[in-house]
Amino acid sequence: MSLASDRARPAAAGKPTLYKRIRLDIETRILTGEWPPGHRIPFEHQLMARYRCSRMTVNKALSELAQADLIERRRRAGTFVRRPQHLSAVLKIADIRAEITALGRSYGYQLIDCRRRTATSADRARLGMSTAGKVIAIACRHSADDVPFAVEDRLIDLSTVPEAATADFAREPPGSWLLHHVPWTEAEHTISAVLADDHTAKALDIAVGAPCLVIDRYTWRSARTVTAVRLHYPGETHRLVARFKGG
Amino acid sequence: MSLASDRARPAAAGKPTLYKRIRLDIETRILTGEWPPGHRIPFEHQLMARYRCSRMTVNKALSELAQADLIERRRRAGTFVRRPQHLSAVLKIADIRAEITALGRSYGYQLIDCRRRTATSADRARLGMSTAGKVIAIACRHSADDVPFAVEDRLIDLSTVPEAATADFAREPPGSWLLHHVPWTEAEHTISAVLADDHTAKALDIAVGAPCLVIDRYTWRSARTVTAVRLHYPGETHRLVARFKGG
DNA sequence: TTGACTTATATGTCTAGACATATAATCGTG
DNA sequence: CACGATTATATGTCTAGACATATAAGTCAA
Numbered sequence: 001m002s003l004a005s006d007r008a009r010p011a012a013a014g015k016p017t018l019y020k021r022i023r024l025d026i027e028t029r030i031l032t033g034e035w036p037p038g039h040r041i042p043f044e045h046q047l048m049a050r051y052r053c054s055r056m057t058v059n060k061a062l063s064e065l066a067q068a069d070l071i072e073r074r075r076r077a078g079t080f081v082r083r084p085q086h087l088s089a090v091l092k093i094a095d096i097r098a099e100i101t102a103l104g105r106s107y108g109y110q111l112i113d114c115r116r117r118t119a120t121s122a123d124r125a126r127l128g129m130s131t132a133g134k135v136i137a138i139a140c141r142h143s144a145d146d147v148p149f150a151v152e153d154r155l156i157d158l159s160t161v162p163e164a165a166t167a168d169f170a171r172e173p174p175g176s177w178l179l180h181h182v183p184w185t186e187a188e189h190t191i192s193a194v195l196a197d198d199h200t201a202k203a204l205d206i207a208v209g210a211p212c213l214v215i216d217r218y219t220w221r222s223a224r225t226v227t228a229v230r231l232h233y234p235g236e237t238h239r240l241v242a243r244f245k246g247g
Numbered sequence: 248m249s250l251a252s253d254r255a256r257p258a259a260a261g262k263p264t265l266y267k268r269i270r271l272d273i274e275t276r277i278l279t280g281e282w283p284p285g286h287r288i289p290f291e292h293q294l295m296a297r298y299r300c301s302r303m304t305v306n307k308a309l310s311e312l313a314q315a316d317l318i319e320r321r322r323r324a325g326t327f328v329r330r331p332q333h334l335s336a337v338l339k340i341a342d343i344r345a346e347i348t349a350l351g352r353s354y355g356y357q358l359i360d361c362r363r364r365t366a367t368s369a370d371r372a373r374l375g376m377s378t379a380g381k382v383i384a385i386a387c388r389h390s391a392d393d394v395p396f397a398v399e400d401r402l403i404d405l406s407t408v409p410e411a412a413t414a415d416f417a418r419e420p421p422g423s424w425l426l427h428h429v430p431w432t433e434a435e436h437t438i439s440a441v442l443a444d445d446h447t448a449k450a451l452d453i454a455v456g457a458p459c460l461v462i463d464r465y466t467w468r469s470a471r472t473v474t475a476v477r478l479h480y481p482g483e484t485h486r487l488v489a490r491f492k493g494g
Numbered sequence: 495t496t497g498a499c500t501t502a503t504a505t506g507t508c509t510a511g512a513c514a515t516a517t518a519a520t521c522g523t524g
Numbered sequence: 525c526a527c528g529a530t531t532a533t534a535t536g537t538c539t540a541g542a543c544a545t546a547t548a549a550g551t552c553a554a
Contacts, residue, residue, distance in 0.1 A: 017507060030431060032469050037430045043534065054509045056303075059535085067314065075516040075535045084426075089436050091338040091489050179331075183284050184277060189336050189489040193440035193458040193482025211440040211458050211482075222279055235440025235458075242338050242436040264537060290504065301539045306505085322505050323547040 018053055022061035030070055030081050037083035089242035095179050100144045108143035111170045126155055127225045133159040138174050141203055151203040154229040161226055182226055190216040200232050211235035265300055269308035277317055277328050284330035336489035342426050347391045355390035358417045373402055374472045380406040385421050388450055398450040401476040429473055437463040447479050458482035
C-alpha cells in the first residue's frame with residue numbers, strides 16, 4: 001500500500017498534472033488520427049495500469065474529453081472516439097468598442113438618434129413583447145480611426161431593463177452599457193447580406209448599392225427579451241471570423 | 248462514520264445525481280442574476296455542509312462550471328461569478344446536404360467542373376502549401392427543391408488527402424466526402440458580403456450585382472491544410488444563424 | 495510608509511476503496 | 525432459431541481522507 005503522498009505528483013518543473021497529461025495524450029491520438037472515429041479507447045482499468053494511478057484520475061481525464069464531445073462513453077461497452085457530427089464554429093462577436101481597440105485602432109462613437117416611446121406594434125413584434133410597455137429606440141454609428149465601421153439600429157425593452165432609462169447613450173454605446181449592466185444573457189444572431197440603401201450608405205460613407213453584412217441580434221434573459229439590434233457593416237472591408245475545432 | 252452506501256444517492260425516480268443538482272443550483276443563481284458577476288460563491292466546505300456531501304462532489308460541480316467559464320476559481324481567494332467577456336456564439340455550419348434535408352427540402356447537386364492538376368502558385372498560396380504537389384479543383388452547385396442554394400469553389404490538397412484522387416465528385420459533393428473521410432479537422436471561417444459577379448449570378452440564378460453572403464473556409468489537420476473552399480449564398484434569402492449563451 | 499517575510503486558507507490534485515446502473519453477452523427454453 | 529432471463533462488466537457517482545500550491549492577509553523591520 002502506498003500513502004497518497006507516494007503517488008502525489010511533485011509538480012516538478014512545469015510538468016502538468018497527471019490527469020492533464022492523460023487527457024492530452026488521448027486528445028493527441030484522436031486529433032492525429034492514430035485513434036480514428038469509432039476506435040475504442042483503453043478501458044479505465046487499463047489506463048490506470050498504464051499511468052499507475054487511481055481510477056478517479058483516469059476518470060477525470062475521460063470525463064473532460066467526453067464533455068468536449070471528443071469521445072463517447074457507453075456503459076459496459078467502453079469509450080469510443082466520436083465521429084464529428086456537425087461543423088460548429090465559435091464566432092466571437094465582441095463588443096464593438098473592444099473589437100476596434102483590440103485591433104489597435106481608435107474607437108469613435110456617434111449617437112444619431114435616441115428616443116423613448118411607448119412600444120408601437122412594430123416595436124412589439126420586433127422584441128416579441130406580449131404586452132404594452134416602453135422602449136428606447138437608438139440609432140448610432142461606430143467608427144475606427146474615424147472611418148465608419150458599423151451602423152447600429154437598436155430597440156431596448158424598458159420593462160426588462162428599467163435602468164436603461166437613466167443611461168446616457170450619448171456618452172456610452174448601448175452595447176457596452178448593456179454588457180456591463182445586464183449579465184448573462186442568451187442571444188441569437190442572424191447573418192445576411194444586403195445592398196446598402198440610401199440611409200445606410202450615407203451613414204457608412206459607402207456607395208448606394210454596395211454590399212453590406214448584416215447582423216441581427218436578439219438578446220434575452222430568463223425568457224424576457226432585452227434588446228434587438230441590427231448592425232450594418234461595409235461588406236467589402238469587414239469580415240467575421242469563426243474558428244472551430246472538431247470535424 | 249458512514250459507509251459510502253449510506254450517502255450514495257439511490258438515484259431515485261429520475262432525480263439527477265447530486266453533483267449535477269449542485270451544478271444546476273449554482274448555474275440557476277448565476278443566470279437569474281441572484282449571484283451577479285463578481286459575487287463570491289460559498290466555499291467548498293460550506294457547500295459540503297449545505298449538500299451533506301464530500302468535497303470531491305462539490306469540486307466536480309464547480310470544476311464543470313469553471314470549464315464552462317461561468318465561474319472563476321482563485322486559490323486562497325475563493326470562487327467568483329465571472330463577468331462575461333466576449334459574446335461568443337456557436338455557429339453551426341452543417342454539411343450543406345444535411346442542412347437542406349433538415350429543412351425538409353430536397354437536395355440537389357451539380358458538379359460544374361472538376362480537374363486534377365499540379366498546384367499553380369495561386370493554388371499554393373490559397374492552400375498555404377510550401378512545396379509543389381497535386382491538387383483537385385472543384386466547382387459545384389447545391390440546390391434546394393431545384394432552386395440554387397449555394398455555389399462552391401474548392402481546392403483539395405492531394406498530398407494531405409491522397410484518397411481524394413479516387414473519389415467520384417460527380418456523385419458525391421466534396422464537402423460530404425471530406426466529412427466522412429477526414430475526421431477531426433480544425434477550420435477557420437471568414438464571412439463577408441459581396442455583389443454577385445457575372446459568373447456567380449448565372450450559377451445562382453440571381454441578378455448581377457445582387458448581394459451574396461460569402462463563406463471562406465480553410466480546413467486543416469495537424470498543421471497540414473486539407474481544403475480551402477469558398478461558398479456563395481444568395482444574400483437576401485440565405486441566413487446564417489448563430490446561438491449563444493453567456494454574455 | 496514601504497517592502498520583505500510569514501502564515502493561514504481555499505483551491506488543485508490524488509488515493510483506494512464502495513455501491514449504482516445500464517447494457518452487451520451469454521444461457522436456456524420453447 | 526427466436527426470445528426472454530441471467531450474468532458479467534465498464535462506466536457513473538460518491539466517500540473520507542491526504543498532501544500540494546498559490547496567494548491574500550497579517551507581521552515586522554527599515
